[in-house]
Amino acid sequence: AFYHFDGAPLAGRHVLVTAGPTHEPIDPVRYIANRSSGKQGFAIAAAAAAAGARVTLVAGPVELATPPGVTRVDVQTARDMAAAVRENLPADIAIMAAAVADWRTRDVAESKMKKRGDAPPALELAENPDILATLGASDARPGLLIGFAAETDDVVENAQAKRARKKADWIIANDVSGGVGQSVMGGAHNTIHLVTEDGVEDWPQMPKEEVAMRLVERIALALENDDD
């Protein structure tokens, strides 16, 4: 296996991970989505399972194999993802790696929308529930709540603001600038900044698997210190 941990540092813990994009239907053949491969979230789920955790992976539509030892729940929309997260609580640790679509169309057309030679249709949008913020404010808040922040500008400042607003313990900020099609979204590597109450750690660029590995090590360390 790719991941190896000495002992089973997350044994007895339930880790809940969200990953991938969500698809918000417009009509039977079209949807709104985010440019997310799910790779980082799947790698985190795999690493947590290798560390001995019970892992629930709530996955948006992606073409990725389920990592060994991981229980996978497939969803399409943000609202489905929110429900699946709710149904799989409690968790000791939650890691919200999904690139959730911020908006859905207010109404989904029952039939395929057709070009009719007049003006293009206007999509009316409604905001999706914020799964991370809901969890941060809930009675079932996991003891360690970790979010991501995909940013193109003011990466760390935006991540710090998200950490406060969503009541997360840690935010993994990644810089997704670099232009459409050139960015970290879908790529194999990630350059992250780990934002915690103690400050900001800048990690060098590394493969997404190694980000996952190091993150799980950090989680194990945090839990160890908590137990003392």
Ligand code: CTP
């Ligand atoms: N998130 C979520 N539910 C949403 C939107 C985001 O759970 N509806 C989570 C993501 O999984 C991520 C974190 O919140 O862990 C930050 O997501 P991001 O898209 O960066 O933040 P937003 O609050 O949506 O802000 P914006 O996209 O406007 O920067």
Ligand code: CA
């Ligand atoms: Ca967003």
